[in-house]
Amino acid sequence: MGRPRLSANRIRRFFAPAYGLRRYAFAALLGLIVLFAGAALSFKVLLAPLAQTVAQSWRALVAAVAPGVNVDQTNHLMGGALLIAGALLVNFGATGVWRRLNEPRQSHRSTSVFGAYKRRRQLAHGPRVVAIGGGTGLSTLLRGLKQHTSNITAIVTVTDDGGSSGKLVQDLGIIPPGDIRNCLVALADAERLMTDLFQHRFTSKAGSLSGHSVGNLLIAGFIEQTGGDLDRALAMASEVLAIRGRVVPSTDDHVRLRALMDDGTEVCGETAIVSSGKTIRRVYIDPADPLAHPGAVEAIAEAELICIGPGSVYTSVVPNLLVPGIAEAIGRSQAPKAYVCNVMTQHGESDAFTAAEHLVAIQANVSTRVFDFVLVNTGVPSQAALDKYRVSQQEFVAPDTDRVASMGYRPITGDFMNETDFVRHDPIRVAARLMELV
DSSP states (O other): OOOOOOOHHHHHHHHGGGTTTHHHHHHHHHHHHHHHHHHHHHHSOTTHHHHHHHHHHHHHHHHHHSTTSOHHHHHHHHHHHHHHHHHHHHHHHHHHHHHHHHGGGTTOTTSOHHHHHHHHHHHHTSOOEEEEEOHHHHHHHHHHHTTTOSOEEEEEOOOOOSHHHHHHHHHHOOOOOHHHHHHHHHTBOSOHHHHHHHHOBOOGGGGGGTTOBHHHHHHHHHHHHTTTOHHHHHHHHHHHHTBSSEEEESBSSOOEEEEEETTSOEEESHHHHHHSOSOEEEEEEESSOOOBOHHHHHHHHHOSEEEEOSSOIIIIIHHHHHSTTHHHHHHHOOSOEEEEOOSBOOTTTSTTOOHHHHHHHHHHHOOSOOOSEEEEEOOOOOHHHHHHHHHTTOOBOOOOHHHHHHTTOEEEEEOOEEESSSEEEOHHHHHHHHHTTO
């Protein structure tokens, strides 16, 4: 049996924990070299043979450039200057190394510096995970996954046309930043103050800023600063938030969602589809042939685990899979592929859906088989929560796992629910169960 190939990706993962330390370490090393050179010129005691050679060369140079100048005094001054320069370089390098080591504990003050650095090493060696979806569902999952690995790529839908995102699409012609912002914040390792700022939404008293979130505006600003380069803009936003992983759209192209309803009518636009009050039969993206983001396709090809959902089945999950190249790349992947089914139904989109009916909706829209496992929550919300959701015409998603299995999928069951003000997935439990598939 041959030795495993040392891939470029494996090498990158090995050195990932030291990213950003190399230049500081180099600066410190260079500073030490300059210090020794300065000591040799100034005192001629340290490294005597080298000092003699350097001094002779320097004398010849000074005599040639400035005849009559006191060479010994010039040597002493030059050595002192080198000592100072070396000391500054050592200080810069050492300070940079300490700051870099200290970064991972910015949001965990109780963690020691080296404990946090060891933790970052472990995360950097974690499996390559791709998470596909949008809305609050995907961001919830990402909060759990980032506890296991920093090699995460979130592939996000870009069909949102409502709220702050919709306004920015109309005013600036950028792709909707809302779902991207949520995923960036979910993966953030920055101070809580910074993530809260990103999520802050201006109230009606803010005039033209009313309804906009700060994060959306910052992403729009980064896009303008980079001359419309979305990848560079997201890299800048990722650096500000110190995220674990990266976030990419399923496509850079402007796409709109269209839906064919059960009564034969067609509704255009994500917001209009959800609020139409009609039952969705199929959804499409317009145009039908946008270019898939290269980073998304590459991440899928290299993934060791692919997670789809949770999220609105027609407006968050399926649109990503309709981008040509995305579903096909998932189909070719040998990694475990799991769909995380929703805990509650969504009015206007998945009314009265069971777990199996979510799968039927995906199958009706995506011809390629894109997952083999289905994570189904079997925990039951409290009666108070069910009554609260019933007011907004939402129900608990019945875990009909026998039907899921009869469709050829492998159900993963358990209590994956977290009940607070809302009934949602527990990110820690869901991520822990998904990581067992790797």
